[in-house]
Amino acid sequence: MAYLIVGDVHGCLEELVALVDRYGAGRTLVHVGDLVAKGPDSRGVVAYCAERSVLGVRGNHDERILAWQHAVDRGLTPPPVAREHMRVCEELGEREWAYLRALPYVLPLPDVGVVVVHGGLVPGVPLEAQRPEHVVAMRTLRPDGTPSDRLEDGVLWATRWPGPQEVVFGHDAISGLQRHRFATGIDTGCVYGGRLTGYLLPERRLVHVEARRNWSGKPPMPRRVLVGIASELAPGRLVHVPLRVSPRGLPRRAIVLRLAAGEHAGQVRAYVDICRHLPVPLSAGDASPLDASGEHLVCGTHGARYRVVDGYCVEGPCRGTRLESLQVIEEDGRLWVVDETR
Numbered sequence: 001m002a003y004l005i006v007g008d009v010h011g012c013l014e015e016l017v018a019l020v021d022r023y024g025a026g027r028t029l030v031h032v033g034d035l036v037a038k039g040p041d042s043r044g045v046v047a048y049c050a051e052r053s054v055l056g057v058r059g060n061h062d063e064r065i066l067a068w069q070h071a072v073d074r075g076l077t078p079p080p081v082a083r084e085h086m087r088v089c090e091e092l093g094e095r096e097w098a099y100l101r102a103l104p105y106v107l108p109l110p111d112v113g114v115v116v117v118h119g120g121l122v123p124g125v126p127l128e129a130q131r132p133e134h135v136v137a138m139r140t141l142r143p144d145g146t147p148s149d150r151l152e153d154g155v156l157w158a159t160r161w162p163g164p165q166e167v168v169f170g171h172d173a174i175s176g177l178q179r180h181r182f183a184t185g186i187d188t189g190c191v192y193g194g195r196l197t198g199y200l201l202p203e204r205r206l207v208h209v210e211a212r213r214n215w216s217g218k219p220p221m222p223r224r225v226l227v228g229i230a231s232e233l234a235p236g237r238l239v240h241v242p243l244r245v246s247p248r249g250l251p252r253r254a255i256v257l258r259l260a261a262g263e264h265a266g267q268v269r270a271y272v273d274i275c276r277h278l279p280v281p282l283s284a285g286d287a288s289p290l291d292a293s294g295e296h297l298v299c300g301t302h303g304a305r306y307r308v309v310d311g312y313c314v315e316g317p318c319r320g321t322r323l324e325s326l327q328v329i330e331e332d333g334r335l336w337v338v339d340e341t342r
């Protein structure tokens with residue numbers, strides 16, 4: 001069977017419809033949970049999925065409103081919920097509640113060798129023994145192998161997932177798109193003004209639609225963008241990595257390179273690929289802007305020269321300015337840059 005698996009929708013109905021219209025023909029639609037909260041039309045999203053009997057799993061936000069409804073149904077004191085969740089609770093009708101109640105925590109798609117969850121799976125624990133509170137919320141593994149929902153507690157769980165089944169998951173807009181050997185994370189922060197991502201199976205191809213706007217009421221959260229395997233970025237080598245589209249709709253990308261010489265040799269630097277003189281990329285396409293010495297990035301338009309070590313412009317019309325630098329994270333053998341595009 002052919003599938004389109006959709007990342008965290010969070011009430012972004014327009015983007016969901018656009019993604020399905022563009023890529024969903026002839027495919028079974030699946031979601032990774034967190035249909036509700038934060039965005040503009042949670043009820044509309046759940047109704048859309050209920051009408052079409054869309055396959056999917058529970059997310060932590062879906063779980064929160066289900067716990068509230070479960071208590072209310074039984075005449076018990078409901079657990080406290082945030083205002084955004086209360087609003088969703090008041091909007092949903094019986095058909096939408098029934099749809100959410102029927103969602104599993106884990107959805108195997110054996111014909112394509114995939115398992116869908118919202119948060120993650122603990123390596124070494126059989127599917128049937130995974131605990132729901134971990135499945136909907138975990139992001140990392142602590143050094144002792146126990147799951148945590150905090151990024152700062154350990155390594156991304158997906159980097160340790162041994163396969164052979166591929167896990168497709170959401171829940172981690174900060175880490176953004178994750179592509180690991182046996183795990184693919186597709187929460188690309190649509191509700192924060194990022195993108196709604198889809199994963200096409202059996203092709204294993206990623207597709208996107210851009211968010212209509214940032215619905216969260218907060219600045220877009222910085223997100224980590226995977227550069228690749230750290231050891232594959234050799235000294236003196238440079239790669240380009242796509243960043244979020246700017247608020248004015250302009251595509252942005254990063255230059256990431258490992259220093260080859262000098263006292264910082266071996267360290268990685270990342271800069272936004274926009275010249276400080278005029279807002280253009282330093283070089284066209286994927287051509288390298290590194291000069292022959294490997295010590296400068298050169299703008300192809302009017303020749304500004306920036307030091308690779310700190311992005312400082314030593315020559316040209318924007319002399320004395322600096323390229324916008326990006327934080328680089330090296331973790332568990334992988335390189336990431338932090339995209340703070342607002």
Ligand code: FES
Nearest residue numbers: 275277299302304
């Ligand atoms: S645009 Fe880069 S130096 Fe003028």
